[in-house]
Amino acid sequence: MTNMMAEFKERVKTEAEELVTAVFPKKVTELDDLLRTGVFANKDLNELHIDLKIPVPHALGDKINCDEKPTKKRRLEAIENDLGSPVYALPLGVSPCNEHIVGIIDTMKPHIQGLVNHTNKLKMWIQFLIPRIEDGNNFGVSIQEETLAEVRTVEGEAASFLDQISRYFITRGKIISKVAKYPHVEDYRRAINELDEKQFISLQLVCCELRNSYSGLHDLITKNIEKIKKPRNLHPHNLY
Numbered sequence: 306m307t308n309m310m311a312e313f314k315e316r317v318k319t320e321a322e323e324l325v326t327a328v329f330p331k332k333v334t335e336l337d338d339l340l341r342t343g344v345f346a347n348k349d350l351n352e353l354h355i356d357l358k359i360p361v362p363h364a365l366g367d368k369i370n371c372d373e374k375p376t377k378k379r380r381l382e383a384i385e386n387d388l389g390s391p392v393y394a395l396p397l398g399v400s401p402c403n404e405h406i407v408g409i410i411d412t413m414k415p416h417i418q419g420l421v422n423h424t425n426k427l428k429m430w431i432q433f434l435i436p437r438i439e440d441g442n443n444f445g446v447s448i449q450e451e452t453l454a455e456v457r458t459v460e461g462e463a464a465s466f467l468d469q470i471s472r473y474f475i476t477r478g479k480i481i482s483k484v485a486k487y488p489h490v491e492d493y494r495r496a497i498n499e500l501d502e503k504q505f506i507s508l509q510l511v512c513c514e515l516r517n518s519y520s521g522l523h524d525l526i527t528k529n530i531e532k533i534k535k536p537r538n539l540h541p542h543n544l545y
Contacts, residue, residue: 321430336516445536
């Protein structure tokens with residue numbers, strides 16, 4: 306059992322060091338290319354707008370007699386109509402997702418998932434390197450703990466980006482249902498366009514944050530790699 310744990314720790318160490326030295330610089334380049342020449346480059350927000358496939362019904366026009374005094378039955382019908390039109394089916398079929406936003410989400414999700422996995426690996430690596438608690442000579446240990454705290458922060462932020470994506474679809478679905486129920490209200494249709502534009506900008510910021518997180522972790526760890534790997538001086542008396 307001891308040998309199995311030793312092999313596991315050694316594998317985590319090797320993979321984590323490879324992440325820092327080889328994978329992180331590559332991820333920084335990939336994400337920077339996405340921002341400069343990829344899906345986010347020179348994007349006109351008006352190009353994000355799509356047809357909701359929910360037509361506006363024809364107005365009744367002259368069929369309504371505004372001078373006619375409403376009966377009690379018609380007043381009740383008017384009150385019921387304030388609740389919106391019942392929607393049993395959409396005449397043009399499914400109201401689609403925004404394919405532009407979905408394409409960007411499909412591009413970004415593997416990067417988000419990758420950062421979560423990478424930070425989890427780094428977290429285990431640093432925890433394995435922290436020595437047992439002793440009095441004195443703990444400066445290197447404090448560097449390990451600060452680095453570990455930063456890794457945990459990045460991991461939490463990356464996981465929250467996935468929550469942001471799911472909230473976007475839930476919010477958009479609710480507004481789409483309003484468009485279907487109140488097809489003559491232009492504000493709901495405009496709200497969909499505004500939400501899609503906001504999500505595009507949010508995904509652009511997510512890409513920036515992922516790039517900055519990889520870059521920051523690489524910089525922090527490489528600058529302090531000696532103290533992270535060997536937090537305590539083996540010969541503390543040489544300091545005096």
